[in-house]
Amino acid sequence: MKLEDFQIELKPLPGAMPVWHGRVDARQWRTACQQVRDKGGRLVALWGSDNSDRGGGFAVHAALTVQSGLLVIELPFSGGSFPDISDIFPAANRMQRAVRDLFGVGAENAADQRKWLRHTAWPADVFPLRKDASFEFPVSSSKLELNPEAQLATRNSRLETGQTDDYPFVRVEGEGVHEIPVGPVHAGTIEPGHFRFSIVGEGVLRLEERLGYKHKGIEKRFEQMTLAEGAKLAGRVSGDSTVAYAWAYAMAVESAAGMTPPPRALWLRALLLERERVANHLGDLGFLGNDAALGFGLAQFLRLKEDWLRMNAALFGHRYLMDTIAPGGVARDVTPEGMAIMRRDMGAMEGTVALLKGVYDEHAGLQDRFIGCGRIKPDHADRLGLTGLAGRASAVAWDLRAQFPPVPYGEFEVRMATHRNGDVAARVTVRFEEIFESLRLLRLILDRLPLGELASAVPTPPAGALGIGWVEGWRGEVLIALETGPNNGIRRLHPHDPSWQNWPLLERAVLGNIVPDFPLINKSFNLSYSGHDL
């Protein structure tokens, strides 16, 4: 879609990615979304902001993909609500509900008006992301309730805010239907969330998720930080994607400040991002084998991952590459010796992964579990907005590294891995292909890494400057939307994880499958709780 098609005044934002920003009125808000949708575009993120401290009301923002890049529209409004777009983009449903939980303003006439990130930890009349939000939160140590009576009191699940978290799950009625509630504390070593299965026999009739358990006030925390301090927090929104978030954050700050880091820094960022992708795919492939009862796969892939992480620690000082990227550039360099070791190591690893792919492909028991399991058909994926690696396994041909390649990806013609089957097997195949592609990219980066500085100074951006960061992490596209405050401060920052889009599709993927296949299906998506709950 050409930008001229929109009857909106748009301004390009400086920076690494093609981003346009514009203000709209309520009518244009829906029209623009509908136009984007009609041309096959997607909703990348939706978030709110509060301008009441500077004479405005609230605003809601949406980031949408268009042919020439990313369109960011902002709708300032003074009443208590904004027009619903969840009929156009189903993925907007939970995002709009989160805006209501955090700002107290919601989507008018939206079909689903239930709370989402709000549980009972803060009072019903408190909206934490409002600029004037303040309330006494109990000092947690006062809540050490360990005598038996007090223990009983906590069992009552009534908290000091006096609300109960009676979330209205949708009930499935009928003969033989029963519910299995799971979580928030899960049986494995994974993040907390609640799943409510409605089943008949072993078959899943419905799955409903209840998330928000990990909400720890990340967006509010950003507002207490300077732009330099925020980099560390950005790298901890979702620990498995620390490089993607840190890069997106740096991009947003650099965009607001109107500066570009030196070439070597950008190339090293790509190297770090691909190393992160490989590490995560290796781990997931191991756990996917294990969830289908092939312990051999777990042992082999975790061994490879451990070698990979040790290399990260030796060369970049951190096993998961945290804090290696900061606004302005990167914090670590590689030496020619380090590059040689990396190259040698990658050669050996590639051979082993190819061998293990052969074992997985030929293992009848494994393929029997993978094929046809947890399927999202391409038309559902497209209509409901599936994104990232799960999207690519359901024929959503979208990879930022190929679509809008930032430096240095433009040089490599990234080969996107896509499949049509949309089942666990397809998501496994995409992971294998992406490992091989990342290794190819890593070699190219090592061959052609430019010499020069690692970082440039970041000038102080004016207060109220906007910046967008947009990076294809291993799970999918990570977005950071920033508005600066005075004195290098952060006025508002919204980090957006692709899991927002994909969680609702997981509910769909399990339909008609049996409950014991849920862990396998869940792992094949491997979505983030922390990045979503914020």
Added chain:
Amino acid sequence: MYHLLKQIIVTGIKTEAPPQPDETLRVTAERLRAEILDYFAGALTIRHVDAGSCNGCELEIHMCNNPYYNLEGLGIKFVASPRHADMLLVTGPVSRHMEVALKRTYDATPDPKLVVAIGDCGCTGGIFGESYASCGRVSNVIPVDVAVPGCPPTPLAIMQGILTAISRKA
């Protein structure tokens, strides 16, 4: 099948030596009698609870069971229910939304029990601190025996924390 077996043989045994206990990690002086600790050594069951982490600490807990560290080889294994556990391994600052779940998990764990807090977040609240949504450190919510700093702590550090909790004070 041939490739699978061959790969197992080619890979060989990768397990490395386990770490030694470190008294400086201890938060509360031994709450359990030495005789009980002797029972735990060599047969310990752990329930992991993520109380609000960024998921970084979980990645390293997973790695404790890779062939290099082979935590299970020391007779220490993860179980699916707190009712089967001797120890809780708790990560993250405790989000207020997880406060009740964590307390209930603690209550459901039979006595005698141990708690090891993992990561800078578990030790101090870390970068998230205390706020409207976060209770901060784990010991603000349940008693903690040993706290392991690091962001995230390495698998060796995590194992050291676990081993410290079940070791007698020197």
